[in-house]
Amino acid sequence: MALLDLNQIISGWHKKKRPFSIQELFRKFQELLNNNGRALELIADMGEKMSGDYLFDKHYIESVVMELEDVIYRIVYDLNVITNKKHLKLFDAFEEAKKEIHEELNSRFTVPKGDYIYPLDSLHKELSDYVGEKMATLGELQTKLGLSVPKGFVISTYSYKRFVEHNRLQEWIDPILDMESTLDMETVAQKVQDLNRRIFQAEIPPDLEKAVRKALDKFNRKGLSETGWAVRSSALGEDSQLSYAGQYLTVLNVASSDITEAYKKVVASLFSQQAIDYRRNRRVQRKEPAMAVGCTHMLDPVTSGVIYSTNPNQISQEQMVISACWGMGKLVVEGEGKSDSYIVSKKPPYDVISRHIGKKDLSYGLDNKDGVVLKTVSHELQDKPCLDPAALSLLVQTASRIESYMKSFQDIEWSIDREGQLIILQARPLQVRCNLSYDKSQTGQAVKNYPVLMKDMGVVASRGIGTGKVFIVETEEDAERFPHGSVLVLRHTSPNMSRLIPFASAVVTDIGSVAGHMATISREFRVPTIVDTQQATKILPVGQEVTVDAEENVIYQGIIKELITAHLIEKTPYEESHEFRLLSRLLKKISTLHMIDPQSSEFSAGHCRTYHDMIRFAHEMAVRRVAEGISPRQLDKGSGSRRLKLPVPLDLIIVDIGGGLKDGTLGQVIHPDQLQCDPLRHIVDVLVAPGVWQSQPISLDIKGLMSSFIGNPGGTPFSSDSFKGNLAIVSKEYLNLSLRLGYHFNMIDVTLSDDTERNYIYFRFFGGVTEITRRSRRAKFLAQIMTKNDFAVESKGDLVIARIKKVTRQTMEEKLYLIGRLIGFTRQLDVLLRTDGDVGFFEEQFFKNEDFITTSPSA
Amino acid sequence: MKEAISVMVLDDEPIVGERLRPVLEKEGFQVETFTESQKALERLEEKKFHVLVTDLKMSGPSGLDVLRYLKEHQLDTQAILITGYPTMERFREAEYLNAVFVTKPFKMEQVVKLVGEAAKKF
Structure with missing residues (x-):
């Protein structure tokens, strides 16, 4: 309807052979600029709600999204009016984005169309809809933090969708997932069994099978001999705010020829009785669960185990807890004893506070054919600690890096191979529930020992605590050299520098606004940010270790671990709520900015994916139109x-x-x-x-x-x-x-x-x-x-x-x-x-x- | 020792109770949460609450209905009314029923403060 209006307007001008009057042109131009500002405000407002300070419900999300839609539509419309329909493609981009957003709003999570296979070394967090949270995190640890993880690939959620469609499994899945179902327990149990049987009998679609074979060949060729595979669940939402720990299946040491059978087993675990109960109890409203499956080279490690980046019983003590056993970590994960446990200080030089060396007479290792077997440990190793101080220190430092990058206490599975290399197998938020055991006054005392560099200068744009070395970025070259985990200090904010935010432990700027683009990105990635300090680039010495307290608006000299711990505890676990997860997913589709360089060939209507892209694009094109004269x-x-x-x-x-x-x-x-x-x-x-x-x-x-x-x-x-x-x-x-x-x-x-x-x-x-x-x-x-x-x-x-x-x-x-x-x-x-x-x-x-x-x- | 202040949170969106409960408990209040106004009314018959935080628009009895109940029964429960759309008319009625207004979405600390102020009256 509205598009028709536009055509009428524009064809109208042609008939009259009269260009827009200047007044009309500028009225439209200003209207577009105003709408641009309004749209950015709305996006900033949504970002602000992610801070955890606000209570919002689904109604808020729906109404803000609707207003935003209306504003964006008018921007797209006005742009086409003033440019003589030059950017009609922007309407398509808008409709496309709108459709996706509505699908999210209706909670009918649709698996995005993607590739069948993703190599692990190409993954990052944003791909979690395609490869599941677990594998996306593993990829991120490798690509962003440079940590070692096993080699391999992921069979995507899109592959899962294809598998389900090919075998017409949906009609068997739906009744099980129906939250309002009135079926009695027994009937549900029967239906779960039926579905599992069908999954085991199902056929892998030929094109998917081919893609998996190709990936296997590629990775097998790289190794000297054919390796076994670990086939692991990576369901949507698994390992995120909901841990789903132990809900889904992992199949170890699978021969290449048996991968598809293992794949089906892992897919079926999505619908085990316990997984279904877990989802119901946690009110997971997503109607369409999906399973991505990770296939990684099987390791034959010397030592493996788990590290918690905090001691859940004594959070204020700044300690990490490590469990370790010989061989593979199965014994630790299953909690069968036969392992060592260590409590190590989080602070250098990482003193061992206590250790318990268990009698490790058995360990899991690779079976000659497939699977894993329990083997007897040689006599002299049974009572020997499986980690020396150097290994403990490496573990603690690595866990610290992961914790500060992920901004939550972590539960990490790891192995150490025969070359002494530490390999991360999995990292997920550690579930801690012990708010009361933390003594607040202790933090107050700790803080007094550190000099204050800045206080109440500027405005907090994204709350939280961040620590690291000061790094001032002024030029593009500085940006290239930005060391991950540093405190990013800028003269002013710019969309171009926003790409550094995910790698910064905190951001401080001389100039900038809480409603600006950078502040939005900071909140999205939950990077503590203080803007508009006027003087940060002058006051903060380059290379100085600092603690940015963007709760109280103070910057201290030195790293105050106690403050970080206090903050990680104080956070109420609001991230788990359905509304928060929904807003977070929506923001990903709304506020992510891909259109950064107006000179690039990809700066076009067809490349706009999010509302933010459209705003930026429309602004630039409208200005160009006015500049044309x-x-x-x-x-x-x-x-x-x-x-x-x-x-x-x-x-x-x-x-x-x-x-x-x-x-x-x-x-x-x-x-x-x-x-x-x-x-x-x-x-x-x-x-x-x-x-x-x-x-x-x-x-x-x-x-x-x-x-x-x-x-x-x-x-x-x-x-x-x-x-x-x-x-x-x-x-x-x-x-x-x-x-x-x-x-x-x-x-x-x-x-x-x-x-x-x-x-x-x-x-x-x-x-x-x-x-x-x-x-x-x-x-x-x-x-x-x-x-x-x-x-x-x-x-x-x-x-x-x-x-x-x-x-x-x-x-x-x-x-x-x-x-x-x-x-x-x-x-x-x-x-x-x-x-x-x-x-x-x-x-x-x-x-x-x-x-x-x-x-x-x-x- | 003084009796603990009891707070009822009533909102048909479960998130409201889920998130308000821990922050209010942290401040030392005793909290009960409800998502159905009928059940909340039944509970009000059994137990006296010092403070009521309620949504306005709900299926079944509305927030105003619950306030009217308090008035009719001459209960001195202090009421905080949550609404998405404040209108003058609603504002007047709430005022008549001795309630204060909060509009959604709101900052958690804002409600905590209001509950704290209401609690001072006891």
Whole structure:
């Protein structure tokens, strides 16, 4: 229906052969910007609810999602109106995303379409819908933390779906999963048996079978001899906030030829009586469980066991608990004794607090054919500790890393192979329920021993405690070198730096807003974050170990383990609620940002997957549309255009779209004192100030001169019929200023008001009179100055885009003063920038001429 | 020793009781949670509660019905009314029935504070 409206509107213009009036264009443009802001606010609001401070119900989720949908739809619609239906594909992307979100909302979790097989070394957390939480975590430990895990692959949840469909198993599954079922226990038990029998008899779909064979061949070829496989469950939701510990099946040492039989056994364990009871008791409302199955090379380890990253009986003691046995860890997991147990301090040098060396007369090892067998342990090893201090220390350090990365106490299964290498088999949240045994005053005491570096500076954007070494990121190169687990310190926030958040133990910025994109990502990944501190980059010494307490808004020097422990305990386990899990899954589909580089070929409507992608894309395209310029026909009579008379040779056409000029302003030529547009008045004040307008003629050297004869230089994609002059679209608080000075094109889009949340400056600059190298130098000059003045800057070739938003009126005025000066200073600067060294020289000149950053006239 | 303050939490969305219970218990309150207003009314007949935290809109008797019950029986239970849509009319009625308002979604600490304030009256 709405799409039809759009077609009518647009075909309507063609019939009349009349382009949009300027007023209409800018009204739509501003509407789009407002909706953009609103959409980001809604996403931030949803993110905030994930912090655990709020109580929300499903109704909240539904209503916020509905409002968001409405806003996004209007953005997509308006973008197509102003760009003459150039981005109709965005409607498809929107519908696609909306459909997926509604499927989540209706809790009919649909298994996503993916590959049949995923190699373990390609996995990360985001793939958990495809490979289950257990395998995704294992992949993440390898790819993100660089830990050793077994080699292998995962048969995906999509394979499971295919298996179920191929064998028409759904009709047997449904009655068992029906939560409202009135069937008596006996009937359910009978149905469970029937289903299990059917699964064992089922056929693996031929294409799936082929894919599994291929994966087996690939991994077998890599090894010297054919290895056995561990075939392990990795169901959706397993090992996440719900542990499902021991609910599903693992089959050990399976020959390649028997993999499919083992696969069916593991799939069937999804529907064992105990698994069904477990789901019912925990109110798991997901109607469609799915099983991914991990196939990993069987290890033949020397020692194996389990480590808890805290002592569940004495959490305040900063200890870890380790159980270990010879051979495979089955004895420990099954709790049959015949193992050692150690309690080790969490803090260096990892002292052993206590140990109990059991009599380990038996151990599990590989059977010659398949499966595992209990073997007798040689006499001299039976009473020998199976872990030495070095191994214990390695275990504790590794568990600490996993704990701080996962942000919860961990229950980790591990093995040590014959080369002494530690291999992680599984990591999941440790279920701890002992809030009362923790003494709060102890934390208070511990904290007193550490110097405070910062207190109550800035605003907490994502709560929590994080520790690590300070690492300041200023450039792309710094970002490349960012050591995982460090405290990320930034001058200001930028979408480009957001990708570092998952690897940071905490984030601290000088500038930034709680409602910004970065804060949203921080909350999503639950990385403690403090923004808007003004001074973090100056106060926090690089390399210093610090504790960021984003609960109390304090940063301490040194690492306070007690604070982390207290925090991990204090958290009420809200993550387990259905509503929380739902919101978390929805946010993944809503707030993840893939569209980061506007210069990339993938920056297109077809590549938008989430609402956030659409917002970002629509904003960029709308700005480009406005930057393309106005056709001279649009400036015909009736547009209300006038000419502004200035003492400097700047020929500026003004179009008022509401409140930009004083009431009763008449005539074609107007004077600056008739302007009522706040942002333009600020810029004009600067331009006419003495010394700002570089009016002396600049002598071109030969190379620059030759280039200037070419006329309209390359890389200036103005449409041939666009208006070539300088144009300001104004209202009281809004300015869109397009300048064509010295052959470069400069667009400045500003809203300046008393409402900090609405304020922004968008600055776009490209082109020039000389060849690309010199123009790029000018771009570099601009980028450096804007960055130093807290703009988020993107620059490529001779294009510079700088943004700043959500700052106070006073800051806005300072920035507009800077922009006014830059307009005057850079008019023909490309001509002067003969060498790369000149960039630094002129930058120095610019700052030397006037200390404007701290002393603008408006400040 | 002073009698512990008892709190009834009534909301047909189980999450409300599930999450409020531990934080209120941590503050030393005795908490009972209900998801069906009929059952909550039955319990009110048996036991006196100091504070009631109730949703407004529920199937069966509404939050206002429960407040009316308190008034009719001249119980001095302090009521906190949770609602998704506050309207002036509802606000007036709740005021008449001596209840304070909280709109969903809310911060947990906000309700804890309100319960704490209500408890001071005993």
